Amino acid sequence: MTQNLPKAEIHCHIEGAAPPALALSQAERYGVDMSGFLRDGVYIWRDFSEFLVAYDAVAALFRTEADYALLTQTYLDELSAIGTIYSEIIVSPDHGDRIGLGADAYLAGICDGIAAAKERSGIEARIIVTGERHFGPERVIAAAEYAARAKNPLVTGFNMAGEERMGRVADYARAFDIARDAGLGLTIHAGEVCGAFSVTDALDLVKPARIGHGVRAIEDDALVARLAELGTVLEVCPGSNIALSVFADFDSHPLKRLKAAGVKVCINSDDPPFFSTSLAREYDIASTVIRMSDAEINSMTRTALEAAFVDDATKAALLARFDREIGDQAVSMT
Template sequence: MVLKAELHCHIEGAASPALVEAQAQRYGVDVSSLIRDRSYYWQDFTTFLLAYDRAASLFRTPEDYALLAETHLTGLAQGGAIYAEFFTSPDHAMRAGLSPEAYTEGLTEGIRRARSSTGIEARMIVTGVRHYGVEAVEQAARFAAGCGHPLVTGFGMAGDERVGRPRDFARAFQIAREAGLGITVHAGEFGGADSVEDALNHINPSRIGHGVQAATKPDLLRRIAEEKVVLEVCPVSNVALKLFPNFASHPLPQLRAAGCLVTLNSDDPPHFRTSLAREYEVAAQYLGFDDAALDAVTRTAVEAAFVDEETRTALLARLAKA
């Protein structure tokens, strides 16, 4: 089995339909319009975001989040993952009546349980939600910068790329950068190639979430490769959300051929009927990745991970041993 590592997954979006149905029963909420035939139901990106928020609203206590993180990470480990980062959203926690601190501690407990049972290593990336507005993103950045939690090692921004411009959020990223956090940002999914260029110019991230629309601009691809900005690519979600009609038209091979550093990720796995293991399978079956290329993807992810050097060295040693 090829060992795996993941940098791009939203923890609320990792909740399986079965887990959400159990949470709904616990809280007396009808989710029949959200889940049909044991799968999430949505029609386009806008309704996907609404479905995501509805599912997230059913996690309301630290123990709820501990269970979510433990379940997610245990599943990853069973599929061969040795390392995972996931995006956290204090905004979703607060909307459910939970403080960011309690939310983070609940997730920490889930990480601890999964590490104890499987050996998987994990870290958290606090994210602001761009369609909640500039102040909400800055508030998330202030929490990330000030919480001092050893497993909170990065800051990013997710949400609807069609809302706002990267420069509007530059201050939030500066707050996080000054606190020593790793920086990633969603761009080039629905925002187009210009959103990637604007993110590079105004946010200066070391990683870009998605970034696939950069493939339409050769000069931009050269810049990404030269600056060694790592792309967190999510092929299955890109096809599910109709960015591309099929895997054969996905630009991941083009990104790789241009010299870009790429990783494979599951994004919001049950919403797109995927997993990290399936992303690796898709890369092998449809996108021209052999085992050596997949090993290189995992190494890239570990080298780009927001971890201390001691942890990175230990993870790289596990890869070398395998």
């Protein structure tokens, strides 16, 4: 088991991290009937389209700056309790506008939650602004423009998530140009619902440092070799992939094969309670089901930290902390 291993996560959607108990509390607070989406402490959906609807229903339960501070701190406290030293949270200011809270207040609440969690446990966290693909190129471009002008030190990256089958990557390329020009790190969801071609499109048109998921690259040997050569990091979320039937089971999941082929990979939880998982479970699955050694798992955590969208000083401090904890673990086992 991996409970004593230091951990890091660079792919988790903040609304998708809402524990069912917290969602139920919020629903009771606002008088919302969630019986169609939440039953017996479990989120209910059947396929990717229904998952997006359920996700939006849960997201709608967080309406104020304080709500988002609570949600963010709750998740980061959960992470720190299992030994996580770094987290990147995927957020959508566009969602803040849609619910009437406003992007600035939405972001401020998340920042307050990050600050509170860091004060409690020392966990370091950053924010990845995302554009939601299924709302069209103009909204994704607007999200990039917002991230670029925010000048918020916690906003360090830009992403595009949502319905992968909507439009072409080329339709959204301008958003990534805006984010790149603003100095933000780039990552993009690809190779999850859609096949290897979507990863190729992302590499050709966006040139990201990282790809969210990217696991269907395994369908193309030449693409796997290209990813390894480029050093592009895949933010892999095994539990999510199985829940969404991207792969039939963990035995067929390509995490270990991708790593063996020289692709940089790391472990993440995506929208954990929606997929009956957690970051702790993802690490345990890598160990006990996918059968990766502690050394292999530690190398993936190091990959996440090396790929973190943070300044050089913060990255050096995180890596030093990671190495120190690995060293302490080795001493305790002798």
